Amino acid sequence: MPKVEAVRTNATVDQVRKALSISWVALFGEHPSPESICVLLAQWALETGRGNSMWNYNLGNVKSHQKDGDWCFFRCNEVINGKVVWFEPDHPACCFRAYPTLQQGADAYMHELHGRFAKAWPAVISGNPTEFSKRLKASKYYTADEGKYTSTLVSLYREFLRSVSTKYDLFSVLGVQQALDALGYEPGALDGLAGPKTTAAITAFQRDNGLTADGIVGRLTRAELADELSRNETVNARGVITR
Structure with missing residues (x-):
């Protein structure tokens, strides 16, 4: 699969929520609960700076091995031995999957979580961002400090859930x-x-x-x-x- 140019692909919360809901229905034949969709939205927001730093519609900053679809390089960091280490293109550590549309990115993100990170999926179903973060860390999804990742994820989850739990859709x-x-x-x-x-x-x-x-x-x-x-x-x- 080809390398593509890294392009910043901003998206709103409402756009991502709709794309994830479509993916969910395609996978499971039913609509997600507000709690489940907000766990996913919270992680997307954490990983991409609320969509302002999303590249090539990669919703979860999933790495690429250059054999799993289109891919691109962009500068990133990881926490190694307690220290933040930055990687520059074309280092393998900053090689990420790339998608041409938001819906394709959402579909791939859902399949990745439900498949490769299946141990974390029950926390999505139950709407538990704390457990989701814990299981993702155990599955080596992220290298950041678990406490900080979890607190940010929980804060975003609560923010989004409060907005979707009203009578009106405050993202539209x-x-x-x-x-x-x-x-x-x-x-x-x-x-x-x-x-x-x-x-x-x-x-x-x-x-x-x-x-x-x-x-x-x-x-x-x-x-x-x-x-x-x-x-x-x-x-x-x-x-x-x-x-």
Whole structure:
């Protein structure tokens, strides 16, 4: 299989979540639980800097032996004898698998975890990021400090789970519009399109909650939306009308 150029292939959480869900259904014939998909999302986010440092749609930074499909080189590090060691192309340690599309990368990632790292898979099924990290370490998936890897994985898992456990899908434009509308803001038509009214509603929400008012739904804004929705539901359950 050929060597290809290393290309940074950024993707959003929503795009990766959808790709992983499609892969899951293809493998198992059913949809994944929110807990399971969030374990996978958390590891993808950890390995790729929330998708900002994903190369050639390799979701889990899986190494290549140049006999298992397309591959590419990019600078990376490993922890060896307690020290961080950097490797430069074309060292074998920085040879990684490469995929032409996000869906192909997601399919390969799922097959890799379910196959080669099968001992860690029960932790995905049960939605247990701590156990997942422990089993991946035992299977030599990563060389980083287990405690640090686990704490980051758990933090990301909780963040993502909080966002998908609300009534609205806070990783999609439509879900954000629906959430803003439910909270009394005015995002315009609930059409899944990020128009000026939606941006203005996001900005107003951010301003009201002490966030940077940039009109972009990032990690902090998404978390605050989830918290506000939760508070709103609790108050409404007591018969009090909010906003």
